[in-house]
Structure formats: C-alpha cells, structure tokens
Amino acid sequence: MVSLYEILLAVVSVLIYPGLIFLIVVGLLTQWFMRKLVGRLQNRIGPKYVGPIGLAQPFADVLKLMFVKEELSFRGRLDKFLAIFMALGLGALATAMLFTPLSPYVVKAPYDVIIFIYLMLWTTAAFSFIGLSLSNPFTIVGSSRLLTQILFAEPVIVTSIIATTLVLSRNSETPLSIYSSIINPKLDVLGLVVIVLSLIAFFLAVMVKTMIKPFDIPEAETELAGGLLAELSGPTLALAIMLHYSEIAFLTLIATLLFLGGPYPLSYGDYLGPLVIAVKYLILLFIITLIRASAGRIRIEQASSMIIKYMLTVSVVALIIASLA
Amino acid sequence: MSLIEVPVGPQHPALHEPIMLRVRADGEKVVDVQVVNGYNHRGAEKLGERNTWIKNIFLYSRVCGICNTVHAQTYTQGVEFIGGIEVPPRAQYLRTLIMELERIHSHMLICAVMAEVVGFDSLFMLIMRDREPVMMLKELVTGNRVLSDYYTLGGVRRDVDEVKKDKILKVLERVEERVKYYKKVFLEDFTINKRLRDVGIIKPSDAVRHSLVGPTLRGSGVKSDVRRDDPYAAYGEIPFNVITYDGCDSLSRMLVRLDETLESIEMVRYILKHLPQGPIAPKTPIRVIPKGEAFSRVEAPRGELFYHIVSLGGDKPYRVKVRTPSFHNIINGVIAYKDANIADVPVILTSVDPCVSCTERVLVIDEASGRSKVLRLKDLSRGLR
Numbered sequence: 226m227v228s229l230y231e232i233l234l235a236v237v238s239v240l241i242y243p244g245l246i247f248l249i250v251v252g253l254l255t256q257w258f259m260r261k262l263v264g265r266l267q268n269r270i271g272p273k274y275v276g277p278i279g280l281a282q283p284f285a286d287v288l289k290l291m292f293v294k295e296e297l298s299f300r301g302r303l304d305k306f307l308a309i310f311m312a313l314g315l316g317a318l319a320t321a322m323l324f325t326p327l328s329p330y331v332v333k334a335p336y337d338v339i340i341f342i343y344l345m346l347w348t349t350a351a352f353s354f355i356g357l358s359l360s361n362p363f364t365i366v367g368s369s370r371l372l373t374q375i376l377f378a379e380p381v382i383v384t385s386i387i388a389t390t391l392v393l394s395r396n397s398e399t400p401l402s403i404y405s406s407i408i409n410p411k412l413d414v415l416g417l418v419v420i421v422l423s424l425i426a427f428f429l430a431v432m433v434k435t436m437i438k439p440f441d442i443p444e445a446e447t448e449l450a451g452g453l454l455a456e457l458s459g460p461t462l463a464l465a466i467m468l469h470y471s472e473i474a475f476l477t478l479i480a481t482l483l484f485l486g487g488p489y490p491l492s493y494g495d496y497l498g499p500l501v502i503a504v505k506y507l508i509l510l511f512i513i514t515l516i517r518a519s520a521g522r523i524r525i526e527q528a529s530s531m532i533i534k535y536m537l538t539v540s541v542v543a544l545i546i547a548s549l550a
Numbered sequence: 551m552s553l554i555e556v557p558v559g560p561q562h563p564a565l566h567e568p569i570m571l572r573v574r575a576d577g578e579k580v581v582d583v584q585v586v587n588g589y590n591h592r593g594a595e596k597l598g599e600r601n602t603w604i605k606n607i608f609l610y611s612r613v614c615g616i617c618n619t620v621h622a623q624t625y626t627q628g629v630e631f632i633g634g635i636e637v638p639p640r641a642q643y644l645r646t647l648i649m650e651l652e653r654i655h656s657h658m659l660i661c662a663v664m665a666e667v668v669g670f671d672s673l674f675m676l677i678m679r680d681r682e683p684v685m686m687l688k689e690l691v692t693g694n695r696v697l698s699d700y701y702t703l704g705g706v707r708r709d710v711d712e713v714k715k716d717k718i719l720k721v722l723e724r725v726e727e728r729v730k731y732y733k734k735v736f737l738e739d740f741t742i743n744k745r746l747r748d749v750g751i752i753k754p755s756d757a758v759r760h761s762l763v764g765p766t767l768r769g770s771g772v773k774s775d776v777r778r779d780d781p782y783a784a785y786g787e788i789p790f791n792v793i794t795y796d797g798c799d800s801l802s803r804m805l806v807r808l809d810e811t812l813e814s815i816e817m818v819r820y821i822l823k824h825l826p827q828g829p830i831a832p833k834t835p836i837r838v839i840p841k842g843e844a845f846s847r848v849e850a851p852r853g854e855l856f857y858h859i860v861s862l863g864g865d866k867p868y869r870v871k872v873r874t875p876s877f878h879n880i881i882n883g884v885i886a887y888k889d890a891n892i893a894d895v896p897v898i899l900t901s902v903d904p905c906v907s908c909t910e911r912v913l914v915i916d917e918a919s920g921r922s923k924v925l926r927l928k929d930l931s932r933g934l935r
Contacts (some may be wrong), residue, residue: 232562265689268675269675362556366556370578442893451563518671522745524893525578525893526891
C-alpha cells in the first residue's frame with residue numbers, strides 16, 4: 226500500500242527537487258556560465274545587466290520569450306505537437322533525476338538502467354520532432370543532420386553508461402542499477418580503467434548530443450540560419466531553450482555523479498558534499514566551454530567518422546573490459 | 551531523386567549583404583547553385599552622369615564601403631589620364647600608402663568572416679579586435695575610419711607628418727605579429743583545416759577561363775596582379791612579391807590573403823621610409839576635363855577593378871562604367887560549388903571574398919533568346935521578378 230506521504234514525496238521530487246524546477250534553474254545557470262565564460266574567452270563581457278554579474282540574464286531571456294514575444298504560426302506547422310513533445314522531453318529528464326541519490330524519493334530496481342536510458346532518449350526524440358513538424362528546408366536539413374549525429378552518438382552514451390554501471394554495481398543486490406552504482410560503488414583497478422574510458426566517450430558524446438561546438442551541426446547558424454530552431458518563436462522557443470540547457474545540465478550532472486564519484490572523497494550525508502559535486506560539475510562544464518570556444522564547426526560526415534573513431538570504439542572497449550572483469 | 555532547395559539569402563546569417571544563392575541539394579550534396587542578385591542596386595553609374603567630376607570621387611568611393619580608396623583611385627587616375635593631370639610623387643606615395651592600409655584591413659576582415667562562417671566565433675572576435683588598430687591608422691591618415699574621402703583630382707587631401715609616421719610603424723608592428731599568428735592558426739587549426747582544405751577547388755585553367763580575379767585567381771596558382779602587370783600610383787617603385795598558392799582550394803585563397811597582408815605591411819614600411827618631399831595636390835582644384843576616353847584598372851583587395859570613363863568635355867562625365875572584381879568572382883565562382891556539401895556553400899562563397907554592393911547591375915538578359923534589356927526606374931520600383 227502506497228502512503229499519501231510517498232505519493233506527495235514523489236510528486237515534489239519530480240516537480241521541484243531534483244526534478245523539473247531544479248533542472249530548469251540549474252540549466253539556465255549553466256547557460257549563464259557558458260555564455261559568460263565564452264564571452265570572456267572571446268574578449269567580450271558576456272551577460273552583464275540583469276541580476277548580479279548578469280546571473281539572471283538567461284531567466285530574463287526565457288521569461289521574455291514566454292510572456293512578451295508572440296508565437297508565429299503558419300500553415301503546416303504542428304504547433305501543439307511541438308509543445309507536447311518538448312514538454313515530454315523535459316518531463317522525462319525530470320523523472321530520470323529520481324534515479325540519482327540527489328532525490329529524496331528514490332527509484333531503484335535491478336536493471337533500471339534500461340528505463341533510465343529510455344527516459345534520456347526523450348529529449349532527442351523531442352528535438353527530432355521539431356524537424357518533422359515544420360516544412361522549412363533549413364529545419365528539415367537540420368533535423369536530418371541531428372538524426373545522423375544521434376544515430377552515432379546515442380550508442381556511445383548507452384554503452385558507456387551500461388559499462389560503468391556493470392562495473393560499479395557488481396555483486397550488489399540490484400545489478401545494473403543507477404542508484405546503487407552511484408551510492409555504493411565497488412571499484413577495482415580494472416573498474417577504474419573502464420570508468421576512465423567510459424568517461425572520455427560519454428563526455429564527448431554529450432557534446433555531440435547537446436550540439437555543442439564543434440558538433441553544433443544541426444543548428445549551424447551560418448549555414449542553416451539556426452537549422453532546427455529556425456522556425457521556433459515565443460514560448461515554443463523558450464521551451465526549446467529550457468529543454469536544451471536542462472539536457473546539458475542533466476548529462477553533465479550524470480557524468481559528475483556516475484563517473485566522477487559525486488561528492489567523493491566525502492559521502493552523500495556530508496553537508497559539504499553538494500559543494501564538491503558543484504565544483505566537479507563546474508570543472509566539466511569549463512572543459513566543455515573551453516572546447517566550444519576554441520573550435521569551429523565540422524561537417525556532418527567528419528563528425529560521424531570522428532564519433533566512430535574516438536567515441537564508439539572507446540566505449541565498446543570499455544564495455545568489453547567491463548563484461549570480462 | 552527528390553531535391554530540396556535551400557535558399558542561402560537574400561537575408562542569411564552567413565551573408566553580410568543581400569544576395570541569394572539558390573542551392574539545390576540531394577541530401578547534403580549540392581547539385582547546383584544559382585546566384586540571384588539585384589537586391590541592392592543603387593544606380594551609381596547613372597547618378598555619376600549628373601554629378602561633376604569632383605563630386606564623383608565621393609560618389610564612387612561609396613560603391614564599396616570596405617575598398618573605397620581603390621574605387622577613388624581608379625576613378626581619379628582615369629580622369630587624370632583624360633585631363634593630362636600630373637600627380638606629384640608624394641601624393642602618389644600617399645595614395646599607395648592608404649590603399650595598402652586598406653588591403654590590410656580588408657584581408658583581415660574576410661579572414662574573420664571566414665572564421666565566423668565555419669563557426670569559429672572566438673577567432674572572428676580576435677581578428678576583428680586586431681583589425682581595429684588598422685582602421686585607427688586609416689583615420690589617422692585620412693580623417694575617417696572607413697570611407698576615407700582622401701582623393702582629389704591631381705593629388706590627396708591630407709599630408710602625413712613625422713608623428714603620424716612613427717605611430718603607423720608602431721601599430722603595424724603589433725598587427726604584423728598578430729597576422730603571423732593568425733596565419734599559423736589557419737595553417738594548423740583542426741577545424742579550419744577540416745573545413746577549408748580541398749573545399750571549393752578551382753583549377754588554374756578554369757580560373758582563367760572564367761575570368762576570376764584577385765586572390766581567388768592567385769589561390770589557384772596563377773600569378774596575376776595589376777600592381778605588377780600594369781603599375782599605377784607608386785607601385786612601380788615599391789618592391790613586393792606577388793603571392794600565389796597552388797592548393798586551388800578555399801584554404802589557399804585565405805592563405806594568399808594572409809600573406810598579402812604581411813606583404814602590405816612591408817610595403818607600408820617601405821613607403822614611409824622613402825616618402826618623397828613636395829606638394830600633395832595642385833593649388834587650385836581642377837574642375838573641367840577635356841574631351842577623351844580612358845580605361846583604368848587597379849588591384850583592389852578583391853581583384854582587378856576596372857573603370858571606363860568617357861568625357862565629352864565640360865564639368866561632367868558622359869559615362870562611367872564600373873566593373874568590380876566581385877562581379878566576376880561571385881557569379882563565375884559558381885564553378886567551385888560542384889560536388890560540395892551544403893555546409894561548404896557559405897565557405898566557398900566567403901573564400902572568394904564577396905562584395906555584393908559592388909556587384910549590382912540592372913541588365914536583364916533573357917536566357918532563351920539571348921536578348922538583353924535595361925530596366926527603367928518604374929520597373930525597378932515594382933521589384934525584380
């Protein structure tokens with residue numbers, strides 16, 4: 226029998242912390258961090274006016290798109306489906322956060338990594354659907370590029386997560402479970418090798434999946450005028466921005482918790498734990514931003530051969546080692 | 551096989567001026583590209599027939615914003631030829647100085663734009679930052695940052711003194727160091743090489759057959775430069791190398807520009823060192839030009855710029871015909887898009903350094919019958935169809 230308290234806890238977890246609101250806030254702060262850092266690297270000032278050192282700028286941008294800017298619609302545009310798919314993507318991410326130890330309401334089961342990966346795929350589905358629901362040539366080319374990119378990058382993410390959980394939750398009561406591999410990792414030397422390899426593959430694949438330079442090929446502003454996002458406006462664009470940055474925040478957070486050991490060397494009970502997690506998170510984000518600022522955009526076929534060479538091979542090797550260990 | 555048509559333009563983030571490239575693509579592969587222009591026609595040639603000779607210097611400077619002094623040079627040198635006007639050597643050197651400063655900032659600009667087109671914003675920001683001191687030098691010499699309005703018939707309008715000379719040399723030292731660094735970036739950077747190398751190949755024979763000019767031609771290994779072939783201003787007295795690269799691709803065209811920038815810096819140094827003494831302009835302005843006709847050509851940053859000037863005597867020209875380098879490079883450059891990817895289209899367009907406002911003409915040619923007609927203002931106001 227499920228008690229009222231548990232239901233309430235689950236709802237709060239999904240909607241507020243560490244679910245929807247938390248993800249959106251962290252995502253928009255992530256956007257601020259990336260914009261500010263890229264600005265400084267490019268000899269610019271970056272966000273400055275709204276809030277202290279421009280911290281509230283991304284929030285102001287999203288609120289403006291939501292409440293001030295109008296939604297432009299035209300014949301052949303599937304407005305409702307667009308919004309529904311993006312909301313589903315955001316919801317799926319928020320639900321996936323319940324698998325991590327950050328959540329007060331814990332979801333864990335043997336082999337739950339499959340459900341976790343399924344939930345992660347929804348954002349990609351949402352972005353691909355943008356291309357299918359609009360008839361603009363830029364969007365169509367952009368979404369075909371996204372699908373090509375995802376076709377190669379998603380297996381990398383899946384294999385590296387499975388390899389890591391395989392190693393970390395070995396001998397546990399709940400094998401292949403995200404929660405037990407994060408909270409109670411069993412690590413040996415071979416496991417460390419697997420984790421390092423998976424981290425490299427996962428980290429690069431995150432850049433592909435979230436369309437960060439040099440992999441911003443589906444957006445490609447100077448080729449496709451924004452590609453996927455070319456026809457979005459007003460609230461739908463706000464939703465797309467929130468989804469995009471929540472995805473970046475979510476995947477970086479997963480990398481921090483799963484591959485970098487969360488609050489290690491402290492533990493989850495420790496009150497300084499969140500600080501350690503935040504520092505690790507910012508280091509990862511810093512590296513992503515550094516790559517983003519020091520690279521141009523490559524072509525789609527160059528990207529796919531790069532993914533196969535440097536990411537898919539590495540993650541498959543990690544999986545093989547993990548299954549042998 | 552279903553083709554999709556991706557319109558690059560008339561308004562597009564990769565373009566800084568309105569032009570339309572109708573790209574028909576099979577997936578990511580480009581099948582053909584059609585250039586549509588005519589969005590920015592200003593009727594400068596017609597207007598020139600109503601203006602006086604002196605007013606026209608300022609009008610033709612405004613044909614192109616970036617390379618305005620070369621337009622003024624081409625026009626004035628043609629008019630000076632008809633009028634038999636002698637230009638003092640100091641003025642010739644100063645004209646050369648300002649044209650080379652313009653080449654430096656124009657080439658730096660297109661390198662920055664290329665970086666932006668391949669998505670390398672950081673490089674774009676940095677090159678634009680380092681280009682700014684050169685604009686400041688132009689302001690120091692002519693009084694204006696962009697549109698210099700430096701020319702007059704028979705000379706130039708401002709002189710350079712020792713203080714300005716020192717300042718120019720000092721600033722150029724820093725610029726030279728940065729341009730050398732950017733050359734290294736273009737040669738070694740991972741993404742730039744991935745995007746520019748072997749993209750938009752133009753074979754030397756094709757480049758000559760399709761009358762491509764300037765760095766686009768020299769990037770295909772053809773040694774052609776008006777400054778060397780037909781020296782004007784003080785170019786006959788200044789030593790310099792004509793830069794060519796044999797790659798025939800977009801990267802070679804950019805490297806030609808970067809090397810030319812370094813060459814121009816050396817030329818500016820030489821000019822300042824060997825600046826002759828004397829007057830810079832005739833004492834009284836020349837207003838009336840006798841009957842005559844002149845062809846005039848100049849190596850603009852984008853290639854050979856050509857003016858045909860006809861005078862029937864008096865204070866106004868009868869006809870001034872302008873043929874800009876971009877006219878050839880943009881329209882005939884279409885040969886480079888064959889078998890490219892959609893992603894390569896803006897790269898190839900940028901690699902010929904398009905200057906759209908120079909290119910606009912209103913001569914409609916019916917492809918089927920081969921007949922041409924000139925449009926009236928009334929047709930223009932209704933829009934080109």
